Amino acid sequence: MLIRQLTLAVLVLSYFSPVHAHPKHQHKNTSSELTNNQSSLNNHYNDTVRNQIVTVLLEKAYARGDGDLLEQAENLMKTSKNPSDVENKLLATRLAQANHDFSTAEKTLKEILKSQPNQYDAILQLANIYRLQGQFDQSLSLCNQLNDSEVKWYQAGCILQVEAMTKSYSDLKPKADELLKATSRLSKNDKQWFGNIFLEVATRFNDQQVATQAIPLLATDNLPNTLAKANWYIAQQQYQTALKILEPYRYHDGALYRIILAKQKLGDHSTNKDLSELSLRVQTLLKEQDHIHLREQAQYLWVSKQYQEGLKIAAKNWDMQRENEDFEVYAELALASQDRISAEKLLRWSTITGYQNPTYLPRLKQMVAVL
Numbered sequence: 001m002l003i004r005q006l007t008l009a010v011l012v013l014s015y016f017s018p019v020h021a022h023p024k025h026q027h028k029n030t031s032s033e034l035t036n037n038q039s040s041l042n043n044h045y046n047d048t049v050r051n052q053i054v055t056v057l058l059e060k061a062y063a064r065g066d067g068d069l070l071e072q073a074e075n076l077m078k079t080s081k082n083p084s085d086v087e088n089k090l091l092a093t094r095l096a097q098a099n100h101d102f103s104t105a106e107k108t109l110k111e112i113l114k115s116q117p118n119q120y121d122a123i124l125q126l127a128n129i130y131r132l133q134g135q136f137d138q139s140l141s142l143c144n145q146l147n148d149s150e151v152k153w154y155q156a157g158c159i160l161q162v163e164a165m166t167k168s169y170s171d172l173k174p175k176a177d178e179l180l181k182a183t184s185r186l187s188k189n190d191k192q193w194f195g196n197i198f199l200e201v202a203t204r205f206n207d208q209q210v211a212t213q214a215i216p217l218l219a220t221d222n223l224p225n226t227l228a229k230a231n232w233y234i235a236q237q238q239y240q241t242a243l244k245i246l247e248p249y250r251y252h253d254g255a256l257y258r259i260i261l262a263k264q265k266l267g268d269h270s271t272n273k274d275l276s277e278l279s280l281r282v283q284t285l286l287k288e289q290d291h292i293h294l295r296e297q298a299q300y301l302w303v304s305k306q307y308q309e310g311l312k313i314a315a316k317n318w319d320m321q322r323e324n325e326d327f328e329v330y331a332e333l334a335l336a337s338q339d340r341i342s343a344e345k346l347l348r349w350s351t352i353t354g355y356q357n358p359t360y361l362p363r364l365k366q367m368v369a370v371l
Contacts, residue, residue, distance in 0.1 A: 134322030
């Protein structure tokens with residue numbers, strides 16, 4: 001039971017914030033079977049069965065980037081007969097994080113750990129929140145608390161995610177290579193988690209060997225795996241390969257952004273049509289003052305060459321979360337705008353945290369030196 005709970009925490013938390021679809025935007029039609037299940041449960045259920053359905057909804061929402069499923073899960077959680085139960089609280093915190101309500105999730109997780117300091121699911125969730133926010137020391141401290149033999153792989157993955165943002169590649173690579181050798185023993189879900197970590201690192205540091213080993217771990221066809229692989233293919237200038245795997249997911253803003261990016265590199269004239277489609281989506285988000293998709297808004301404004309407005313959005317997003325993609329879109333917009341203040345801000349953060357990015361840090365330093 002412990003391993004199952006942690007696997008769910010890993011899947012929902014590690015991928016939801018960058019890729020999930022907000023309930024009011026970018027969704028596909030969900031199956032009537034799930035909707036009927038929810039309707040039935042509203043009248044005849046207990047919390048155990050309800051939580052199982054919520055878990056299924058979250059797993060499907062994660063795989064598809066489907067906001068309708070996320071909204072169903074949220075509505076179903078409101079019917080809990082015992083919201084103070086730990087399992088109910090843990091599901092609620094996952095939903096809070098899916099909507100970037102990190103403060104609520106953090107508060108609840110701290111309450112859980114106060115009474116149950118060895119609740120590994122809560123530890124992993126809180127470590128993930130701190131990592132997303134760039135509080136790497138706090139995150140690493142929590143990762144180190146996952147010291148039971150049953151959860152050693154989760155500790156290793158948790159630490160690797162933090163160190164991927166704070167270590168030089170010469171320090172990071174031996175550990176990554178060692179973990180890669182052991183992935184054959186992992187479950188399918190855990191392979192996906194580690195595969196995404198490895199491929200992000202390989203993409204940032206242009207490591208063909210690691211990428212070659214990581215991509216087979218992402219054999220499952222879902223949105224997070226597709227976005228990770230597309231990032232690699234675009235970085236390697238394999239634009240047609242990226243377009244082929246992205247097209248089925250173009251309903252998701254993150255996928256459509258990458259489609260536009262690849263087409264721009266190819267000089268494809270249909271890019272303008274795709275830009276218009278993404279523009280309509282972003283305008284809706286701006287009208288609704290949607291704070292959840294700030295990264296996607298910034299990415300759109302960059303590819304549409306609206307650099308000054310994009311820089312403002314990227315700065316707001318940076319205040320909320322600080323993953324590699326958040327850094328890169330902020331850096332792109334700072335460079336395009338020739339904004340010295342933003343560039344210095346990112347460079348200072350890199351110096352403080354130890355974050356390495358061989359593509360963007362030299363360019364930012366060069367710009368600051370010239371301006």
